[in-house]
Amino acid sequence: MRAQTTRGKRRVVKNMLEKVEEFNMEKVIQEFETLTKDAGRVQRETLKRILEDNASAEYLQNLGLNGRTDPESFKACVPLVTHKELEPYIHRIIDGDTSSILTGKPITTMSLSSGTTQGKPKYLPWNDELFETTMQIYQTSFAYRNREFPIKNGKALSFIYSSKQFKTKGGVAAGTATTNVFRNSRYKREMKALQSQCCSPDEVIFGPDFFQSLYCHLLCGLIFHEEVQLVSSVFAHSIVHAFRTFEQVWEELCTDIKQGVLSSRITVPSIRAVMSKLLKPNPELANLIHAKCVGLSNWYGLIPELFPNAKYVYGIMTGSMEPYLKKMRHYAGELPLLTADYGSSEGWIAANVNPRLAPEFATYAVLPQIGYFEFIPLTQLENNDASSSFLSIDLNPVGLSEVKVGEEYEIVITNPAGLYRYRLGDVVKVMGFHNSTPELKFVRRSSLLLTINIDKNTEADLQLAVEAAGKVLAEEKLEVVDFTSHVDLSKEPGHYVIFWEINGEASEQVLGECCNCLDKSFVDAGYTSSRKVNCIGPLELRLVRRGTFQKILEHYLGLGATVSQYKTPRCVGPTNSTVLQILTDNVVKTYLKFNHLTKFKDSRKKTCPHCVLS
Ligand code: AMP
Numbered sequence: 001m002r003a004q005t006t007r008g009k010r011r012v013v014k015n016m017l018e019k020v021e022e023f024n025m026e027k028v029i030q031e032f033e034t035l036t037k038d039a040g041r042v043q044r045e046t047l048k049r050i051l052e053d054n055a056s057a058e059y060l061q062n063l064g065l066n067g068r069t070d071p072e073s074f075k076a077c078v079p080l081v082t083h084k085e086l087e088p089y090i091h092r093i094i095d096g097d098t099s100s101i102l103t104g105k106p107i108t109t110m111s112l113s114s115g116t117t118q119g120k121p122k123y124l125p126w127n128d129e130l131f132e133t134t135m136q137i138y139q140t141s142f143a144y145r146n147r148e149f150p151i152k153n154g155k156a157l158s159f160i161y162s163s164k165q166f167k168t169k170g171g172v173a174a175g176t177a178t179t180n181v182f183r184n185s186r187y188k189r190e191m192k193a194l195q196s197q198c199c200s201p202d203e204v205i206f207g208p209d210f211f212q213s214l215y216c217h218l219l220c221g222l223i224f225h226e227e228v229q230l231v232s233s234v235f236a237h238s239i240v241h242a243f244r245t246f247e248q249v250w251e252e253l254c255t256d257i258k259q260g261v262l263s264s265r266i267t268v269p270s271i272r273a274v275m276s277k278l279l280k281p282n283p284e285l286a287n288l289i290h291a292k293c294v295g296l297s298n299w300y301g302l303i304p305e306l307f308p309n310a311k312y313v314y315g316i317m318t319g320s321m322e323p324y325l326k327k328m329r330h331y332a333g334e335l336p337l338l339t340a341d342y343g344s345s346e347g348w349i350a351a352n353v354n355p356r357l358a359p360e361f362a363t364y365a366v367l368p369q370i371g372y373f374e375f376i377p378l379t380q381l382e383n384n385d386a387s388s389s390f391l392s393i394d395l396n397p398v399g400l401s402e403v404k405v406g407e408e409y410e411i412v413i414t415n416p417a418g419l420y421r422y423r424l425g426d427v428v429k430v431m432g433f434h435n436s437t438p439e440l441k442f443v444r445r446s447s448l449l450l451t452i453n454i455d456k457n458t459e460a461d462l463q464l465a466v467e468a469a470g471k472v473l474a475e476e477k478l479e480v481v482d483f484t485s486h487v488d489l490s491k492e493p494g495h496y497v498i499f500w501e502i503n504g505e506a507s508e509q510v511l512g513e514c515c516n517c518l519d520k521s522f523v524d525a526g527y528t529s530s531r532k533v534n535c536i537g538p539l540e541l542r543l544v545r546r547g548t549f550q551k552i553l554e555h556y557l558g559l560g561a562t563v564s565q566y567k568t569p570r571c572v573g574p575t576n577s578t579v580l581q582i583l584t585d586n587v588v589k590t591y592l593k594f595n596h597l598t599k600f601k602d603s604r605k606k607t608c609p610h611c612v613l614s
Contacts, residue, residue, distance in 0.1 A: 023193040028143035032353070035369055036435035040401035042368040047071060050372060050416050054104045057418065059089060071372075071399060080376075080395060080412060080421045083122050089418075090123050096170025102418025103127065110168070111177035112560055113345040121560060124345050126180050129416035133348050133370040134181050135190050137341045140367060141351040142194045145338060148355050149311050154229035155199035156191075157221035157307065159238040161213055162206045163562035177345040178234055178564040182206075196232070199224045203274040210554075210563055211245075212266050216275055218246055219253055219262075221307065222289055223278055228307040232314040234340070234564040236321040236328055239313060241553075241563070243302055243331045244481075250293050258286035301333025312336045317359035319442045320567050323463060325359055327479065342442060345565075346424055347371050347415035350440055363431045363439035366400060371416070373400050375409035378427060381446070403430045403438050410446050449571040452487055452494040453535045455527035459570050465521035466498070469514040478504045482549035485571045486580065488540070495537035496522070499572075499583050501544050515541035515591035538593040548586040552579055 035042050048069040054060055055067065063077045079085075089101050090110075098106045107125040162182045165175035181187060182205060191197050198205065200213075200220040207213040221228055233239045246253075256263050260281030266272055292305045304310060313332045317325060317339040328337055342350040342364035349371070350364030357363065366373055374397035381395070397412050408429045413422045425447060428440040444460040451457065462485055470480045481501040488497045498518055506514075519531070519539035530536040553566060555578055572579045 023139070023142075025143045025146055028139050029147070032140050032143070032367075033435065035367075036365065036437040039366070039368040039435065039437040040399070043372055043400050044071060046369055047074060047372040047414065050414060053416065054100075054102075054418065056104045057100045057102055059102050059418070059420070074372075074414075074421075075374075075397075078421050080397070080423055082423050082425070083124075086419070086422070090125070093125065094123055094168040094170055094172055094174075096168075096172070103416075107418060108172060109180060110172055110174040111180055111345040112163075112174050113177070113565075122345075123174065124177070125418040126177065127417045130177075130347060131181065131184050131186070133367075133416070134343075135186075136370055137343065137348045137351050137367060138190070138194060141341050141353060141355070142196070144351075144353040145314075145355045146195075149336065149338070151195050151229040151311050153195055154309065155224050155227045156196045157217065157224075157228045157231045157310075158196070158198040158200070159214065159217055159231075159233040159242045159563075160198060160205055161210055161238075161563045163557075163560060164208070166560075176560075176562040176565055178562060195229065199228060201274045201278070203268075203270045207268055207271050209268055210557055212268055212271055214242055214245055214563075215249060215253075215263070215266065216271055218242065218249070219256060219275065220278065222253060222257060222285070223282075225285075225289075225307055226309060228310050230312055230314050231303055231307060231310055232340075234315060235567065236315045236317045236324045237566060237568070238563055239315055240324045240327045240331070243299070244327075246302070247299060250289070254286045254290050254293075257281075257289065258283045298330075300330055302331045304333050304335050310335060312338045314338045314340055316340045316342075318342075318362055319444065320459060320463075320570060322359070323466065323480070323483070342440065344424060344426075346413055346419055346422060347417065349373065349411065349413070353434060354439075363441050365434040365439050366437045368400060368437050372414035374398065374412040374414075374421065375400070375403050375428075375430075376412060376423070378408040378410065381410060400438060401436060405430050405432055408443055411440075450485055450487055450496055450522075452489070452496075453526065453530045455522075455530050455536060456524055457496075457522055457527060461522060461524065462498075462570055465518050466500075468521040469517040472510060472514045472517050473502060473506060476504075476506050476510050478502050478506050481546075482568050484549075484552075484569055484583070486573075486583070487571075489574075491537070493535055493537045495540060497540045497542055499542050499544050499548075499587075501546060501549050503546070511541065511543065511589070511591055515539065515593050519593040540593070541591040542583070542587045543589040543591075544583060545586040545588055548582065551582050551586070555579060555582060 051069040065073060065077050093101055093107050094110060100106055102125055107127060109126040110123045111126045113122045113124060160182065162179045163176045165173055165179055165183060168174050200217050204213050204216040204220065231239065252263055256279060258281065260279050262272060262275050262279055266275065296302060296305060303313060313328065313335055317337060337359055338355045339352055339359040339362045341348065341352055350366045352362060353365045354363060376395050376397045403409060408427055411424045411426050411428055413424050414420050425445055427443040427446045429443050430438045431441050432439045444458050448456050449459050449462055466480060466483050473480065479502065481503050484499050486497040488495055518541060527536065549568060556566065569579065572583065
């Protein structure tokens with residue numbers, strides 16, 4: 001393909017979006033194939049475009065690029081940063097400084113990240129270009145998905161929730177990134193073209209009360225049950241959460257449908273008004289749903305039973321969503337689970353163009369035209385013994401065309417909304433190439449989750465440990481509903497604490513074995529050697545009451561997070577006192593891994609050979 005001029009390319013994108021009603025699957029695939037055949041060149045052009053568009057931004061002006069837009073000058077002049085370094089600039093924008101600070105065209109909207117992975121919500125610049133890239137990602141993955149799993153014009157049961165958009169002190173609009181997408185006037189039109197229009201009315205998506213919105217999403221899904229072509233959410237957690245809720249409220253939903261009267265638990269007037277129009281007495285449908293639910297064994301295959309024309313279940317299912325896969329498979333029965341795309345509030349990165357791969361093996365192909373991407377080899381980070389930013393100066397990321405298959409990298413983003421060489425904090429592994437663009441597997445967040453001494457355990461290590469111990473629990477036909485961790489340094493030696501919510505009563509013996517298994521599953525040499533010499537104490541498993549993780553979710557919603565982007569925090573630090581308090585208040589039982597070097601006066605050891613019940 002001949003190199004397009006910047007303006008030409010923008011026109012193509014604009015035309016593509018304006019004529020979105022005529023979505024052309026083959027054309028989108030063809031365009032992606034062409035772009036990825038020359039990904040290196042497209043990256044240079046993308047960087048050029050970003051730097052030209054924002055040449056007047058104070059941030060770039062101060063870095064001495066002097067109009068240069070090549071990757072070499074960019075790397076030489078622009079430092080690697082984390083959010084922390086950008087905060088002074090971001091705060092000026094939030095406080096109402098309307099000069100060109102990070103971008104040529106001043107930023108008027110901010111995205112608020114959920115803050116569940118990093119502890120506190122972060123403001124990130126948002127603009128129309130990011131909306132364009134969102135649509136490009138959606139269109140690209142849809143084209144490949146639809147080729148493999150065609151859907152007819154129908155509806156999507158999408159568990160999506162918009163948070164409130166508010167104005168900062170300085171008059172800047174702020175909301176979560178998904179909210180900024182959902183609120184864009186073009187969003188609905190674009191999703192209709194992708195045959196993925198949500199079956200719930202806007203009042204439900206934008207409702208102020210999460211539970212009421214969820215209840216009505218379910219109700220709309222049932223009303224349109226024959227038209228539903230797919231069940232989706234942004235992150236898989238929302239799908240699991242929705243059907244767990246369905247298990248609790250299905251009879252009430254049936255009553256609403258039978259009588260044509262909305263449950264009194266829905267109190268938001270706008271939601272009541274719109275739902276009352278949709279809801280007509282339909283005893284036949286109510287009886288059908290009732291019969292289907294009663295006929296299921298432990299809710300296996302609930303989704304295809306309720307939505308006979310659904311072709312797949314769709315949402316982000318990798319990384320911190322993997323622990324929900326088992327439950328999702330249970331609800332989905334034979335329906336395929338398709339993971340969505342890879343991105344963040346900072347910007348999109350890559351699309352799932354191999355939808356037939358199971359989520360465990362999924363890869364994401366980088367879209368070379370939506371941002372400029374660099375990759376810090378993980379070996380450099382390990383040698384520097386830090387993912388901390390002050391050592392960024394020693395790091396030498398490679399470009400998108402220079403990554404090697406089988407290697408792991410921390411990803412660095414330059415986007416069209418004022419982030420330049422921004423360390424996202426995600427680790428990805430290059431699994432191969434789609435033409436010349438890398439196909440990434442999401443590995444984990446780069447930060448360490450659990451560390452006391454010389455031990456280093458990440459989110460992925462914790463996930464593996466919980467998965468292994470979950471298998472022990474499964475012997476009793478029980479499962480881990482959700483989990484998190486904490487480093488307890490209140491007594492010497494410090495030790496790991498794992499909080500579990502499980503879906504029933506397990507025997508003391510099995511829980512003791514789970515605790516044992518958790519401890520054994522942290523295989524990092526730093527941990528095992530520290531445990532041996534008792535520099536780290538025995539791991540503790542604390543069982544929390546049913547509904548504890550729902551309370552944590554509600555806590556984050558209260559802080560402005562949205563369910564759509566919610567990720568259970570996998571480690572609760574000492575400063576996160578509210579969440580720690582919720583957990584502590586709800587502990588029902590505690591198990592300690594028996595450590596041969598600790599002096600347990602253990603009268604209760606007879607309950608379990610490995611563990612002590614406290
Ligand atoms: P946020 O912007 O706070 O909603 O979250 C963005 C983060 O979610 C990313 O930095 C990743 O850590 C994670 N994430 C996003 N997409 C995926 C994906 N496809 N697979 C795994 N993790 C993802």
